[in-house]
Amino acid sequence: MATETPAILALDFDGVLCDGLLEYFQTSWRTYCQIWQPDNQTIPDNLDASFYRLRPVIEIGWEMPILIRALIQGVPENTIVADWSVVAQDIIKLDKLEPATIGKEVDSTRDEWIATDLEGWLALHRFYPGIIERLDQLLRSDNSTELFIVTTKEGRFVKQLLQQQGIQLSEERIIGKEIKRPKHETLRQLLGQYPGTLWFVEDRLKTLESVAEQPDLNNVRLFLADWGYNTKAQRDSVSRDSGISLLSLTQFVQDFEVWH
Template structure:
């Protein structure tokens, strides 16, 4: 293995490999309707705002809450600047349970997949060049892992539709119930690797910062996917995060030696 290539490449799924924005909104809309019932407003009219605000979401169950915040006419600027508090306020004031929202969202997806698999799959678009890159990695000595807050079964199904066959042991989804930095630690332990041999690509800054704070993970190469669900302000903030590199989609699809 060249020192210019990782032994292990760990990737987030949504916002790095796959753009599921259309599916996010439709699944969130269906979940919203199950929780809150009919509304006087047309939820479809909120789609463009939902797409713009998607970068504030850290965990899937927050997506129906985002629609709720839009229905309640919460200003977009306020949500960009203070989403966590707004989300928790809605949860508290409306006596909601994140676990129950998660179960409802998963049930919506399960039913959709069961009754209209092709329709569900069509709402997911893989970023240009991503599938070719994954195929090359799978045919190399670099080991590929997916670390995501999406259900692993959904990830596996979507990848298989594109001819990318990963074992269940290589996909760490929401069901593992642990932060991404702990999953990286686990992978390093089971593979008996050292941090400098693993590269991690994520489109959210917070998970990268948490890896950076873990002393035993120092040396992992950290990359923020510029094409994912983040904002220009987040990308600009990397000027103060020298150990986290901004990675373009073009760079991602290149040979590892050409990465920042």
């Protein structure tokens, strides 16, 4: 059992602190409609539920409307889970699309939404139970843990969402999409600034594995958030041998001594 307190606690945002599935789906649907221009732009029944279940297969933003396209075309969910990269590539080849172009469309759709209805956009993000209380506790306690958020979401939106909940975290503690560097590089820089133990909580297994592959980061404690955007197979694959520990939300919101 871990009884020590980390010198640095680095946390992912979406899928660890905040559930953004509602926003992901709405942005994906709007982008899908922009690209494919369906005659009927009413969201089909149960499309959102299928999207939520399959969200863990998405690694890069351009894949979001492609997942909508696959579901609209009737690709079985088990096929998407098993062969997502093949399914996605088949769709973009058939429809003569480019990932970079789709990605720009996703970003512009989101940017336009934010520009015209920021409050509505922010309202689609929900913090997981107990998260805000735990963050408040960490920031108010007199322990020596330095708290950072390391995310692919834009830092300004993370700051706004936290402020709405009464959490004041300075801009330099929110390392977002705008930094444009891999998370393992960010962790390396944090260790250079704050010597000591670093714990990193992330819901994307591949991200944790990329950190584990860095020889100079082998002392970083890695935790896979089991409540985030990952699959049962990914959670089951985590073992002590991998250097990654499975963490439950119940554990996360309690003292560090419960993390094990």
